[in-house]
Amino acid sequence: MTALKLVEGYMPVQMLIEMGGLALLFIWSFYLLDKKMGIKVNKLAQATGLFLFSIIYFRFRIYPPIPFSVQAIYATMTLIGIFMWVSSTETSWQDFRQPLIAVVDAKTPTTQIIRAVSVVLLPFLVGFLGWNNMKPSIDEPIELRTVHPAPPASTKVHGKTFVLQTASNPYRVDDDGKYSDMVQKKYIDGNPWDEKAPPYMQYVREGGQIFFQNCHFCHGDNLNGRGMFAFAFNPIPANFTDAGTIAQLQETFVFWRVSKGGIGLPREGFPWASVMPPWEQHLTIDEIWKVILFEYWHTGYYPRTWD
Amino acid sequence: MFTGKVLGGVTAAIIFGAIGTIFYFLPESGAAQLMRKAFHLGWPGGLVIVILMLYFQFGRKNDPRQGELVFKSVIGLLGYSMLFIAIANYAMNFNDESPGVPGEPRFLPVSLVMFTVACFTMAMYFKGVRVLLQIGGFMFFVAACLAGFGNWLPQVKADPPPAEEKTADVRQMSVQERADLGEKIIFGAVGASGTQGAIGKGQCPLCHGFQKGFLSERAPNLFGIPTRALERLKDPRYSQADPSKRDTVQKEACPGCGTAQTAAEYIAESHACPNCYVVAGFGVKGSNDRESPMPASHKPPIALTELRRTHRR
Amino acid sequence: MATITKQARNKIWAFLALGTFVGLLLLPLFLSLPAGAGDTPAPAASTASAAAAPADAKPVEKSRDVWYKTEGPVVGAPAPKTTDSAKDYPRYNFESRVILWVALQQHLYYGSFVLAVPIFCMIVEYLGVITKDKALSRKYDQLAYDFVKISLTAYSITALLGGIVIFTFLTLYPTFFGYLSSIFRPVMATYALLFIAESGTLYIYYYAWDKMREGFLKWIHVAMSVILNVIGTVLMMLANSWIAFMQSPAGVDADGRYLGNVWHVIHTTLWNPINVHRLLGNMAFGGGVVAAYAAYRFLTAKSDEERSHYDWMGYVAMFIGICFLIPLPFAGYWLMREVYAYRQQMGITLMGGLLAWLFIIQAVMIGALFLTANYYLWQGMDRMRGAERYQKYIKYMVFVLIMCFIVWLTPHTMVMTPAELKAMGGQQHPVLGNYGVMSAKNGAINTIITTTVLSFIIYQRANKIPTVKWAPYGNAFLFGLFTMAYVNIIWLAIYGYYIPANVRVGLSVPQVASTLSCLFIGVILNSIMLKGAKDVGPIVWGQISVRGQYALIMLATSFTWMMGLMGYIRSSVRLFWHVNEIMRDNSPWAFTHTIGFGANMISFNVLFFWLTILFVFWLGSLGVKKVPATAPVGQKVPAPAGSH
Known part of the structure; x- marks a missing residue:
């Protein structure tokens, strides 16, 4: 089903629109069957069909494949939605129940057989599910990695203490050299190679040079975490172009992570699955700030601020 | 051919067969331990129900409601067993919360599911308290869903940092x-x-x-x-x-x-x-x-x- | 006495009672005003001590308040440094913290219930008094009486549980309890006195109900309910001061020595946010419990009259509960802001760190609450003929709600095996990763609330056809309003990805504005349009499906669970401190439990509470055998807040 491409940049909206369209199609087709062709499809059958279809959609349509845990959440939500739909009115609820009641009452040979088979199979099914859940597995255990653990109140780099809540990037400055939130927006399309570029763009260029000398081997030349060494690591390095990484973080948080590296992750960051070196051992404070400046400028994200 | 009684018998046979298999082949397994613990905790009440059942069977030959009473005590015994297996699950696994070890306290919500099933099953047969049992069962179900979700999420246990002596003045x-x-x-x-x-x-x-x-x-x-x-x-x-x-x-x-x-x-x-x-x-x-x-x-x-x-x- | 004067006097009383009630609700807000009561006692105390200091021959040691930064004479001993020993932490062969947890949580549930029910009582009794319709007035009065009767048994259980809490606290945490009580001694004495006053008022209120049924006496009776609630609220606020002190201490120095200013100790920075949050939370919870009671009585009802009465009661209770639920998130937001202002660390531990997964459960619960509320409304449409016209739209609303929930529940940090991680190619999913961030969540929850409002509007007009001349324009306006709201909310949610975070935060204002304007303009306009509308069929109370009643029970259970969860979060954010940064917890149970353990305990507490409260209900049903006074089935019976 991946033949139909997800359009880069519009994927989340596209998924919602697709789901909406499919749901309408579903409703419409049963409406047509009923009104135009006189085939009334039982609510239970409709519900089952819709549920199976939603599972297939989440399982195969979305690419890359989504983890089981999320699929489970989605399936549960779908199930709840289907229940709310079929039981919303008394008529549809009776329609939905009717085949189930028929099986339980078992007035005809067919329903008797179905009932017998399910009564015998159900204990086995429950037993099998229980066993399947409990049996030892050779898969790697699920690990909860708090990717962005709570930062310390302050961090000390090259003997200088930075209070994370108040510190700011000394190079995020407008043309007068004053700190500015808006300077990145102003120069987002600027040319860092311009001789007469404003100070901000100069710092971005310097940051870029540092990035390509140190960081891009892992974080990739498009900053998307797909550097030439990236796939030697598990998990692969952070993808800065994703809305969930640096876009979610304060600049000082990034500063703390860059300077302290994987080894400086707190207890909460268990199991510390990061091999990023503590860059304070290789870069100066200024270089770290500049490279962060570059990362934000290049990805077009803005650092998180408090209100 | 497939009447309710026959099917009930078949189901009971499967359940008892499974229990027997577990005890015979896997006497040290978690399931066997659980059932032993449940028996330990709940045997007096179970005995009372069994005695009642025997009394209904043999002491009330002329009562027109004899069959129904015996059947209800069997169902009651089933619900009672379920209740105590669920309690035994709590008793055995309550304090064990080592993250990553499967099948420990994260399975406590299973107990709630068992309470739910017991409540709804009992509600089918004990008409007098049907609504109470159904409401109770429903509440158990809601709690089981929420607790199950909480246990399904990844678990982290946070130890306090080592006691640091405050630099006194x-x-x-x-x-x-x-x-x-x-x-x-x-x-x-x-x-x-x-x-x-x-x-x-x-x-x-x-x-x-x-x-x-x-x-x-x-x-x-x-x-x-x-x-x-x-x-x-x-x-x-x-x-x-x-x-x-x-x-x-x-x-x-x-x-x-x-x-x-x-x-x-x-x-x-x-x-x-x-x-x-x-x-x-x-x-x-x-x-x-x-x-x-x-x-x-x-x-x-x-x-x-x-x-x-x-x-x- | 002339009727006119009586009417006028009653009106004056009504306004007085209403004013007092409003004042009571606003009391915490007034207290929180910086120029208000907060500052008056403090300078007085400090000047007094300053004046006393030179006069005093022997020098009084002074120290600095940890929060208010004022100087004050050292009065108390420093916070004891405990060790893991039987002296500081005597124990049974069980985790002491869990025992205390259960005791406190049960006390809190019952406490909230008995504080909330009198407020209900007050509202309903007042409604009864001002209603002109005699039969309706009796019905309201009977309802209020039923409420207070339930709360009476619950009240004694609350007191009993309070005793158990103190006993558990004293035996399991003697050193800590000693420290707290050394600071809060005057507060605890006041608390005990108020508790006696509350009991006295409650019993007079209950037993004098029949005697004070008519005329002027009735107004005194209503006033008594106001007094009852004032005392109850003050009681709650005093109890809140203890937990607020533990979380954000003030009035002591860095060593935990009490500096003699009791107002500082009570009025810590988190006190007022907690007060407001708890007051609203109690009301929502009380509504849930009463609704569950009504559902229970509905399901066991033998006659149509009973069914009709309890269906109505459940609807009223749910309605009041939801009304207090809507402002609750705003109160929560204020509390969270204050927490961040107090210690950013604490805020991050809550929202992004150790306890963040608990907020995921909270998100699920919020979802469950809204879905259930919608479901109840849809089921309620079965009461009315003419609702079929709208029932065919339900499936679209279900669909919108579920889509939003899929976005709302998509976790930011996905749980996955390393194999899945590799297949996905990173921690973030290119499609779903976008649902994990704030912008998407804001859009989703606002759409959900707007859809809920839409459900309510449809419910209101289910059995009516507007007959006002401007009805087509009104309908078109409503249609436009909701379309605009949806477009605005969704567009802003998408736009939020393209701008800096500090600007993005501002986007939630127009989103919430859309939602609220749908809520107020939509509902009010709809009510006006339905004035004198043509009835397609009457509301037949009692003609609701069993599923609808289970929705009420679901609502009640979820409220209870959510309360347990939020209480657990609030309490465990102190991590390993008894009193934050003042007194460290050195017991073996200073660690933070896993989420699963917490969820198991909350479930236990919830179920224990419901088992006991079902017992209370059963006790309550023993006394009355008479059928409640009701209008005949099919006759128009009241429903609150313009559902007609």
């Missing part, structure tokens, strides 16, 4: 307390000052001896420092009261600090500014005793807090 401490604190900072523990040698990188005893006769090659032995300090003050190289005449890389601990007047001040000055005065022969090699190899104790990497530097014996 030294001015409030007695002399003995201050001395003990100082000993702890220098030697690692109270009463450890009698041992020779360093306790770790960057610690005072790495270079200084603290007892008479202890090896102290890199830096002066500090034994008897309170009296010797006064002699140092009189040393012309110390240049008391006129730091500008000192022939060292750093002349004052801080601009305008001046020089020490008392033994305690001398010791304090030595901590803050090892370069201000270097005991003859202990300077950095080739510096002609103008520079000290000792780091200032209030700056990184030693970085004692202001309070801590004052606790010396």
